[in-house]
Amino acid sequence: MSSTLRAPVEAAPPARPAAPAQARRRPSHQRRQSLAGVLFVLPFLVVVVVFLALPLGFALWLSLHTSSLALGDHFSGLDNYRQAFTDPVFLAGVRRVVLFGVVQIPVMLGIALAGALALDAISTRMATVYRFIAFMPYAVPAVIGALMWGFLYSKTFGPFAGVGKLLGGGPLDFFGGSLLLASLGNIVTWAWTGYNMIVLYAALQGVPREMYEAAVLDGASHVQIALRVKVPAIRQALSLAVIFTVIGTMQFFTEPSIMARFAPDIDAGYTPNLYAYAQAFRFSAFNYSAAISFTLGLVVFVISYAFVFVNRRRAARTP
Amino acid sequence: MTITSAPSRRRPLSEPRTRLAHTLMAVGVLYFAVPLVWIVIAATKSQPDLLSTPALSFSTKFNLFSNLHDLFAEENGIYGRWLLNTALYAGGGAVGATVLSALAGYGLARFSFPGKQFFESALLGMVMVPATALVLPTYLLLSHLHLVDTVWAVILPSLLSPFGTYLVKVYVDESVPSELLEAARIDRAGEFRIFRQVALPMMRPAVVTVFLFSLVAIWNNYFLPLVMLSNERLYPLTVGLTNWFNTAQQAGGTRFLFNLVVTGSLVAILPLVVAFVLLQRFWQSGVSTGALK
Numbered sequence: 001m002s003s004t005l006r007a008p009v010e011a012a013p014p015a016r017p018a019a020p021a022q023a024r025r026r027p028s029h030q031r032r033q034s035l036a037g038v039l040f041v042l043p044f045l046v047v048v049v050v051f052l053a054l055p056l057g058f059a060l061w062l063s064l065h066t067s068s069l070a071l072g073d074h075f076s077g078l079d080n081y082r083q084a085f086t087d088p089v090f091l092a093g094v095r096r097v098v099l100f101g102v103v104q105i106p107v108m109l110g111i112a113l114a115g116a117l118a119l120d121a122i123s124t125r126m127a128t129v130y131r132f133i134a135f136m137p138y139a140v141p142a143v144i145g146a147l148m149w150g151f152l153y154s155k156t157f158g159p160f161a162g163v164g165k166l167l168g169g170g171p172l173d174f175f176g177g178s179l180l181l182a183s184l185g186n187i188v189t190w191a192w193t194g195y196n197m198i199v200l201y202a203a204l205q206g207v208p209r210e211m212y213e214a215a216v217l218d219g220a221s222h223v224q225i226a227l228r229v230k231v232p233a234i235r236q237a238l239s240l241a242v243i244f245t246v247i248g249t250m251q252f253f254t255e256p257s258i259m260a261r262f263a264p265d266i267d268a269g270y271t272p273n274l275y276a277y278a279q280a281f282r283f284s285a286f287n288y289s290a291a292i293s294f295t296l297g298l299v300v301f302v303i304s305y306a307f308v309f310v311n312r313r314r315a316a317r318t319p
Numbered sequence: 320m321t322i323t324s325a326p327s328r329r330r331p332l333s334e335p336r337t338r339l340a341h342t343l344m345a346v347g348v349l350y351f352a353v354p355l356v357w358i359v360i361a362a363t364k365s366q367p368d369l370l371s372t373p374a375l376s377f378s379t380k381f382n383l384f385s386n387l388h389d390l391f392a393e394e395n396g397i398y399g400r401w402l403l404n405t406a407l408y409a410g411g412g413a414v415g416a417t418v419l420s421a422l423a424g425y426g427l428a429r430f431s432f433p434g435k436q437f438f439e440s441a442l443l444g445m446v447m448v449p450a451t452a453l454v455l456p457t458y459l460l461l462s463h464l465h466l467v468d469t470v471w472a473v474i475l476p477s478l479l480s481p482f483g484t485y486l487v488k489v490y491v492d493e494s495v496p497s498e499l500l501e502a503a504r505i506d507r508a509g510e511f512r513i514f515r516q517v518a519l520p521m522m523r524p525a526v527v528t529v530f531l532f533s534l535v536a537i538w539n540n541y542f543l544p545l546v547m548l549s550n551e552r553l554y555p556l557t558v559g560l561t562n563w564f565n566t567a568q569q570a571g572g573t574r575f576l577f578n579l580v581v582t583g584s585l586v587a588i589l590p591l592v593v594a595f596v597l598l599q600r601f602w603q604s605g606v607s608t609g610a611l612k
Binding site for chain 2: 033034035036038039040041043044045047048050051054055056058059062111114117118121122124126127129130132133134135137138139140141143144147148149151152154156157159190194198199202243247250251254258261273277280281286289290293294296297301304308
């Protein structure tokens with residue numbers, strides 16, 4: 001196995017362990033190093049080309065074409081995009097996902113941050129147990145998470161049905177009206193808070209303890225230390241969590257598609273991703289579906305890249 | 320004397336700070352555990368009990384073993400087939416993705432070659448491309464190549480893991496000293512041998528993390544196999560269980576299946592829980608690397 005990728009070494013001068021490494025650097029050595037580096041990266045590069053670059057290029061091509069019985073496949077410029085941005089169903093889906101994200105992301109990351117700070121303050125064996133249980137939902141497939149909550153939201157036997165009665169009304173309807181989006185938000189929050197908590201906790205563990213000691217000497221309280229020293233110290237990890245959550249939110253598909261079985265309000269255009277799927281497989285409108293997928297990908301890409309860029313510049317300005 | 324004067328990080332429970340922290344975590348743990356407790360309880364109920372008894376209490380009849388028996392007997396044991404498919408997709412995909420990430424991450428961190436700078440900045444961009452936006456175009460591409468509705472249509476796209484490569488690269492940058500590799504080169508070891516025998520053992524936390532996270536991502540994936548597969552015998556658990564659930568829903572729960580969906584869900588979760596317990600030591604140190612950058 002190892003010999004197939006092994007770079008030839010015969011040309012190398014006799015090994016002199018005491019000699020500095022620099023002395024061995026000659027052009028041929030560098031070329032061999034360079035070739036080895038390319039070989040290490042090559043398999044990954046092939047997968048990137050075939051399963052990332054090609055699909056993206058193909059989607060772009062499809063989205064710029066329209067197929068009809070009369071004309072066959074023909075170039076139609078930005079027609080599909082024009083259609084998408086005037087399609088009320090698509091736009092409603094986009095608005096819904098944005099509203100969802102604006103509420104759910106801060107709530108979830110807020111809880112995750114609070115949890116991470118709490119974990120950081122606990123040094124007993126219990127912390128391991130907390131950590132593990134909080135992380136568990138991450139191992140549960142989104143399909144199964146949505147199914148479980150679907151049962152728990154039940155009006156007849158769900159444990160939360162009684163909450164509405166306590167408040168003086170009937171059993172709460174988690175599957176309709178204004179509660180539906182919150183019900184979905186709860187499923188996502190349940191699944192991902194623990195994961196984010198562990199990531200933020202890991203970042204907190206990497207902060208040098210001396211930073212806290214200085215603040216203690218200055219008479220800062222624990223809460224002040226948490227908010228003014230610890231949180232800024234893990235800003236990088238926080239922004240990474242924000243980006244991944246935004247990427248996930250824009251792709252919202254599994255939970256609403258499972259919950260649609262409980263909630264009649266969830267239709268084929270409830271989220272942009274559900275809409276793209278329905279366009280492709282229900283209506284065979286592949287060109288239009290590609291335009292939606294591509295728009296979705298582009299929007300997520302631009303938002304997260306801009307976020308990284310701004311964040312880096314800000315990090316560069318404040319030492 | 321030394322013990323009392325040493326700065327004690329292990330404080331007694333009664334201190335207000337940790338009491339607040341413990342309360343906060345206890346409430347959180349309750350929230351995270353409720354659905355999991357529910358599914359364990361629900362898997363012990365028969366179909367009628369599942370739809371009539373309170374969600375979080377056991378019913379008088381303990382039906383777990385009968386449910387398990389029915390689960391693996393339904394439709395000539397197709398659930399077992401789905402379980403095997405899932406293991407194959409997740410195992411194969413995760414091994415492949417991890418190998419590619421380990422090689423590429425190491426290559427980027429410890430070699431210089433033309434185009435590397437471009438590749439590194441492109442890598443960050445690749446991390447930002449939403450995976451599901453790629454699923455439909457990939458489907459269309461693979462259908463042109465007559466590869467949809469095969470095992471490959473699920474495994475091959477799963478090999479793409481830009482974040483895994485990024486994580487490995489960051490980890491190698493920090494914890495595999497180039498002096499060590501240089502020393503191995505002076506000893507005339509080949510590059511691939513240096514990778515396997517010197518670098519790889521030091522990269523273990525990152526590699527285990529990438530493997531575990533790819534495993535979970537593929538095991539739990541729904542959208543990709545839903546789009547790629549139409550043959551029921553190729554389904555993974557997520558698509559198969561959803562199919563059963565939809566049938567049960569349409570039949571208004573009059574037939575059976577709800578209890579099988581629930582028991583099947585529990586069985587589908589268990590392997591990942593075990594994997595997390597067994598590999599805890601490794602992934603936790605790997606996660607911290609990802610978090611630091």
